[in-house]
Amino acid sequence: DTGVSQDPRHKITKRGQNVTFRCDPISEHNRLYWYRQTLGQGPEFLTYFQNEAQLEKSRLLSDRFSAERPKGSFSTLEIQRTEQGDSAMYLCASSFNTGELFFGEGSRLTVL
C-alpha cells in the first residue's frame, strides 16, 4: 500500500496527558499537511510542511500543539496537556507541490 498512513488509528487518553500522532506520506510527495475534523464539520487546516520546512501554522494551533517533519519524510503531531476540546479526528495529507491532497485514514483522539 503506497498511500498515506497514520498511526495510531485511535487514541484514548486522559485529560492532561501528551499524545503523539505519526504520518507517513506518499513517498514522492514533498508537501505534508495536518488537518483536524470534528463531527459535522469539514477538515480544518492546522499546519503544513514543504519538505522539512514548516511553512504555515493556523492560528487555531495553540502552543500545546507541535508538528515536525525532521527529514522531509514522515511527520509527527504532538499535543501536550490534552484537553477535552482536543477530541477530534486528526487527518494527515500529502501532495506533490500544489496538486490535490491525498489523505490518510486519520487518527481519532478521544480525551476523557
Add this chain to the structure above:
Amino acid sequence: DQQVKQNSPSLSVQEGRISILNCDYTNSMFDYFLWYKKYPAEGPTFLISISSIKDKNEDGRFTVFLNKSAKHLSLHIVPSQPGDSAVYFCAASGNGNKLVFGAGTILRVKS
C-alpha cells in the same frame, strides 16, 4: 470566518437521478476548487477539481461547474448510484496554498 460554505447539510436522491451539490465561496483569491468524498471511518478521497480558468470539468458521471461571478460551484452526479452515498466536501485554494474546506453535504442515494 467561513470562506467556503455548503449550505445544504444533506441531500436525498433516488438511484438513477441527478445529484446536485452546491458550494459558495467568499475569497476572490481562490483559483482552484476541488470536491472530496468521504465514507465513515475513512479519510477524504479526491473526486474532481477545476481551475478558475475553466467553467466546467467532467469526469465520467461527475461534472463540476464553476461560476466565478457568483462565487459558486456545483457538483453534478448523473446517474446517481447507491455507492455514491457519502459526505461530499467542497474545497478551495488560492496561489497554491492550503485547501479550505466546507462543512460537507451528506448525500443519500436511495435504491
